[in-house]
Amino acid sequence: MSGETNRASYAIGIDLGTTHTALSYVDLALAEGDEAPPAMLTVPQVVSQGAIEARPLLPSFLYVPHESEGPQALPWDATRAYAVGEHARARGAEAPGRLVSSAKSWLCHPTVDRRADILPPTPPGATAELDVVKVSPVEASRRYLQHLREAWDHKHQSEGAEGAFAAQEIVLTVPASFDAAARELTAEAARAAGIEHLTLLEEPQAALYAWIEQTHGAWRKHVKVGDVILVVDIGGGTSDFSAIAVQEVSGNLELHRVAVGEHILLGGDNMDLALAITVRQKLAGQGKELDPWQAQALTHQARVAKELLLSRDDLASAPIVIAHRGSKLMGGSIRAELTRAELLAILVDGFFPRVEAAARPVVRARGGLTALGLAYAQDAAITRHLAAFLGKQAKATEGVAGFAQPANATFLHPTAVLFNGGVMKGDALRLRVLETLDAWLSAEGAPKVRELPGSDLDLAVARGAAYYAYAKRGRGVRIRGGTARAYYVGIEGAMPAVPGIEPPITALCVAPFGMEEGTSASLLQQQLGLVVGEPVRFRFFGSTVRRDDQVGSVLERWADGELEELPVIEATLPAEGRRASDVVPIQLRASVTEVGTLLLEAVPAGAVDAKERWRLELSVRGEGAV
Numbered sequence: 001m002s003g004e005t006n007r008a009s010y011a012i013g014i015d016l017g018t019t020h021t022a023l024s025y026v027d028l029a030l031a032e033g034d035e036a037p038p039a040m041l042t043v044p045q046v047v048s049q050g051a052i053e054a055r056p057l058l059p060s061f062l063y064v065p066h067e068s069e070g071p072q073a074l075p076w077d078a079t080r081a082y083a084v085g086e087h088a089r090a091r092g093a094e095a096p097g098r099l100v101s102s103a104k105s106w107l108c109h110p111t112v113d114r115r116a117d118i119l120p121p122t123p124p125g126a127t128a129e130l131d132v133v134k135v136s137p138v139e140a141s142r143r144y145l146q147h148l149r150e151a152w153d154h155k156h157q158s159e160g161a162e163g164a165f166a167a168q169e170i171v172l173t174v175p176a177s178f179d180a181a182a183r184e185l186t187a188e189a190a191r192a193a194g195i196e197h198l199t200l201l202e203e204p205q206a207a208l209y210a211w212i213e214q215t216h217g218a219w220r221k222h223v224k225v226g227d228v229i230l231v232v233d234i235g236g237g238t239s240d241f242s243a244i245a246v247q248e249v250s251g252n253l254e255l256h257r258v259a260v261g262e263h264i265l266l267g268g269d270n271m272d273l274a275l276a277i278t279v280r281q282k283l284a285g286q287g288k289e290l291d292p293w294q295a296q297a298l299t300h301q302a303r304v305a306k307e308l309l310l311s312r313d314d315l316a317s318a319p320i321v322i323a324h325r326g327s328k329l330m331g332g333s334i335r336a337e338l339t340r341a342e343l344l345a346i347l348v349d350g351f352f353p354r355v356e357a358a359a360r361p362v363v364r365a366r367g368g369l370t371a372l373g374l375a376y377a378q379d380a381a382i383t384r385h386l387a388a389f390l391g392k393q394a395k396a397t398e399g400v401a402g403f404a405q406p407a408n409a410t411f412l413h414p415t416a417v418l419f420n421g422g423v424m425k426g427d428a429l430r431l432r433v434l435e436t437l438d439a440w441l442s443a444e445g446a447p448k449v450r451e452l453p454g455s456d457l458d459l460a461v462a463r464g465a466a467y468y469a470y471a472k473r474g475r476g477v478r479i480r481g482g483t484a485r486a487y488y489v490g491i492e493g494a495m496p497a498v499p500g501i502e503p504p505i506t507a508l509c510v511a512p513f514g515m516e517e518g519t520s521a522s523l524l525q526q527q528l529g530l531v532v533g534e535p536v537r538f539r540f541f542g543s544t545v546r547r548d549d550q551v552g553s554v555l556e557r558w559a560d561g562e563l564e565e566l567p568v569i570e571a572t573l574p575a576e577g578r579r580a581s582d583v584v585p586i587q588l589r590a591s592v593t594e595v596g597t598l599l600l601e602a603v604p605a606g607a608v609d610a611k612e613r614w615r616l617e618l619s620v621r622g623e624g625a626v
Contacts, residue, residue, distance in 0.1 A: 008169040008197070009162050011473070013038065013206070013465025014148060015173050016186065018104040018236030019268060019422060020057040021144045022459055023152065024466035025168075028473075037213065038466035040459060043151045045085030046072050055086065057458060058147060060236075062100035062119075062140050063088035064132045076154050084147045093300035094323045096120070097293055098132050101300075102269055103140035105237035107189075108175075108182035110567060114138055115185075123292040138189045145172075145193035166196050171469040173461050175238045176202035176484060177263035180597045181567060184617070199517075201468050203461050204231035204242035205257060205479050207420035210464035211452055212477050219477070220253050222452065223416065225402040228258075229452065230414035232386070232433060234423040236268040239382050241389045243412060244479060245397055257481030258400075259393040259412065260544060262564075264385050266377040268303070268423050274346050274380070275302040279320055279336050288334055290322070297322050305338040306347075310426045316340050344428055351382050352432040357391070357411050357440035359384045383436050387411070390440075392545060392561070409444055418452040425457050482514035486546050487598050488555065488563065489588070490539030491528065507541050507563060509553040510590040511598055520591035521551040529583040530602050530614065533575030538616060540566040540598075551590065573614050586614075593617075 011026040023041040030036045042054035049069065063083040065072060072083040083091070092099025100119040107114055117134040135143075149165045156163035172195070174186050183200055190198050208231060212219045223229065225248045233240040241261035247254050276299040280290060290298060298320070305318035322334040361379035377385070390411035397403035397412070405413055414437065419430055430451070438448045456463075471478050488507035511521065541563040549555075555563070575582060586602040593599055602614040 007162075008167060009159070010168045011466055011469035012152075012165075012168045012170045013173070013201075013462050013467070013469055014145070014170065015203070015206070015459075015461035015465060016104065016141060016144060017060055017461070018102055018238070019060055020236075020458060021060050021148065022057050022462035023148050024459065024462040026466050026470040028470070036470075038463040038470075040462070041148070041152060041155070043085070043148065044075055044154070045147070045151075046074070046083050046087040047085075048087055048090070053086075058085045058144065059089040060101070060103065060144055061085070061088040061092055062103070062135070062143055063091050063095075064098045064100075065091070066098070066131065074150070076150050082143070084143055089300075093297055093304060096296040096300060097122070099300070100135060100140045102237055103137045103144075105265060105269065106137035107141060107185050108178055108238075108263060108265070109137075110179075110181065123296055138185055138192075141186065141189035142192045145190055145195065149194050166194055169197055169199075169469050169472070170195050171199045171201050171206075171465040171472075173201050173203045173206045173465050175233075175235070175240050175263070176204050176242050176260045177238065177240055179263065179566065184597050199469070199472070201465050202240075202242070202257075202260070202481075202484070203235070204233045204240055204260075204420065205244075205481065206461040206464035206468060207231055207233060208244060208255070208418060208464065208479060209467045209471070209477075210460040211418055213463065213467040223253070225253065226404070227415045228397065228403070228412065229255075229416045229418060230390075230437075230449070231418045231420060232424065233420040234267055234382065234429075235421040236423075237265060239264040239266045239377075239385060241386060243393060243396055243414065244481075245400065245403065247400065248402060255477070255479040257479055257484070259389075259396040260484035261385075261389040262544070264377050266380065266382060266385065267421070268306075270376060270380055271347055271351060271423065272299050272303040272306060274350060275306055275338060275343065278342055278346060279338055283334065283336055290334070294322050294334070302338065306343060307422075309338070309340055309343050347426065348428050348432050351380055352429055352436070353381050353383055354432075354436055354439070355381065355383050355387060357387055357443065359387045360391075361385055361388055383433070386433070386436075387440070390414070395545070396547075406445055409446075411440065411444075413441060413444070413446045414449050415447070416452050417449050420457055420460055422458050480514075482516040483511060483592055484513075485542040485544050486513040486549050487511040487590075488541040488543070489600065490541065491554075504556075505539065507555040507558065508588075509549045509551055509555070510588060510600060511592060512550050513543070513547045515592050517592050520589060522589070524552050524588045524590075526552065526554075527585055527587060527605065530573065530586045530604075532573045532578060532582055532584055532614070533580030535570065535572050538569040538571065540569070542566055569616065571616070577609070577612070 009028055013024045015022045024038040026036050026038050040056045042056055043058045044052055044054045045058055047053045072080045074080050114137045117136050119135055119140055152165040172190055174183055223246045225246055227246040229244045231242040243259040245256045245258045247256050301320045305320055308318045309315055317337045317339040320336045320338060361384045364378055393412045424430055486509060488509050490505045491508050493504040543563050546562055585605040589601045591599045597617055600616045604612055
């Protein structure tokens with residue numbers, strides 16, 4: 001940690017969520033000699049035209065108003081031409097063609113250019129709003145983070161440079177399943193927003209940090225050696241699963257992250273769409289048809305109704321109003337309702353069905369032509385995805401002292417569950433997950449799981465991130481984890497040309513499972529050849545199940561599902577001082593950056609000069625060579 005960072009006055013945690021963004025902080029001056037609970041920044045935002053209020057949550061929505069609506073004035077910018085937050089969400093439900101939503105989900109979409117101006121997307125059959133200037137997923141994320149920076153600086157302006165946002169220690173959260181490209185793009189948006197001292201933290205870990213903090217030091221009384229804590233984090237765009245083991249090290253209890261699930265684009269957005277389809281079918285039965293923009297507005301209205309019903313147990317239904325767009329099919333606004341019975345039937349039975357532990361997500365044949373959009377999971381059953389995660393990680397604690405699964409265990413047996421994400425505020429949803437887990441465990445003779453009481457599910461990730469920023473300074477509990485995968489680079493074998501036969505590929509481990517962020521591995525002993533001066537392709541692989549491979553381990557073959565191929569990097573490495581197409585003898589050194597990306601350095605055996613080396617960062621397809 002740099003000396004400049006050590007002079008920070010605050011430890012800040014930011015949850016850049018699909019649905020909400022929040023900022024929590026610890027005043028380090030107050031925390032001297034004692035643990036200080038994280039506080040929430042109430043964020044000034046436009047809540048209706050001309051009205052500003054400070055609220056703890058900043059909805060992750062960007063609205064581009066028509067010029068007739070005038071500026072979206074803020075205390076620090078009277079001429080702001082767009083709105084972020086509550087007003088953006090409300091207006092966007094009425095004018096979806098001007099609303100950017102789910103930018104975080106688009107950030108992890110590997111088949112689109114995430115730096116291109118593609119948001120808001122135009123639904124099939126609709127005409128784009130001509131005066132709306134589109135933005136990229138990176139730019140939308142930057143604007144949410146910039147709004148937080150401006151709100152912070154506005155509140156702390158009396159503290160001068162010491163209180164400025166850019167001077168603080170900042171932790172920004174990402175889904176545990178985010179790949180290196182999505183992490184790097186998130187970090188890029190943060191840097192563009194003025195965040196200088198940045199660390200990325202996985203959201204399930206942040207949720208557990210929030211739980212640790214709220215126990216006021218008594219967390220060791222709630223867990224014991226041998227416990228496996230399952231974190232179920234269902235957010236607006238993703239479903240994240242992590243397993244954290246409680247171990248004893250030198251007589252002390254420690255928390256070690258032992259497993260992370262695959263990226264699953266399945267969450268509140270899917271639920272909103274399912275609810276909207278139900279309401280649309282009811283409207284169709286009444287002879288009321290919707291145009292494409294009205295259908296999109298209905299999805300946003302369904303989200304509002306869902307949030308209202310999940311937060312108010314006393315309501316039997318929630319109203320839905322869709323603004324008139326001049327269609328000849330209707331003479332005014334369309335009104336409908338979503339009942340609690342419909343909500344629970346769709347969310348509980350549709351997204352959390354009772355399944356066996358051996359169940360796996362259903363994969364269907366895809367159409368050859370598809371509309372460009374988010375790569376949602378094909379199977380909406382979150383319980384099937386959970387079964388797949390636990391089944392794949394059945395041996396995650398194998399060989400770890402204090403852990404003993406039954407010999408017949410077909411999946412990783414959790415002993416405790418921590419829920420996170422606004423979706424899980426619904427009691428019925430949490431109960432269904434617990435009932436399902438208990439049924440699986442009972443079938444294998446294991447005891448039931450216990451639920452760890454979480455804090456506010458909308459604020460837990462931000463609070464946990466702030467606590468982690470505080471803990472990094474040596475004052476709190478740290479969860480040991482490192483990389484959630486082992487990383488490998490593909491090495492093409494040397495062989496004579498044979499018709500129809502590609503050269504064999506071996507996988508060289510360059511970063512083992514659990515390698516800590518900010519650390520480097522020594523030079524690999526293997527001497528390899530690096531092609532310079534012409535276009536080449538680098539193949540990378542990752543594994544969440546091979547935990548024993550070390551730096552330098554070579555895999556000539558592997559079982560199905562053990563390795564997952566990551567996005568290919570295409571690059572032309574500079575040949576300065578050498579001829580194009582030269583094959584340079586090199587050795588590799590790997591490191592994991594603070595933002596969780598894999599950095600490879602190729603060090604030549606006979607360097608042209610002392611500084612000659614090539615750097616390759618596993619980040620975005622088509623980029624990464626320096």
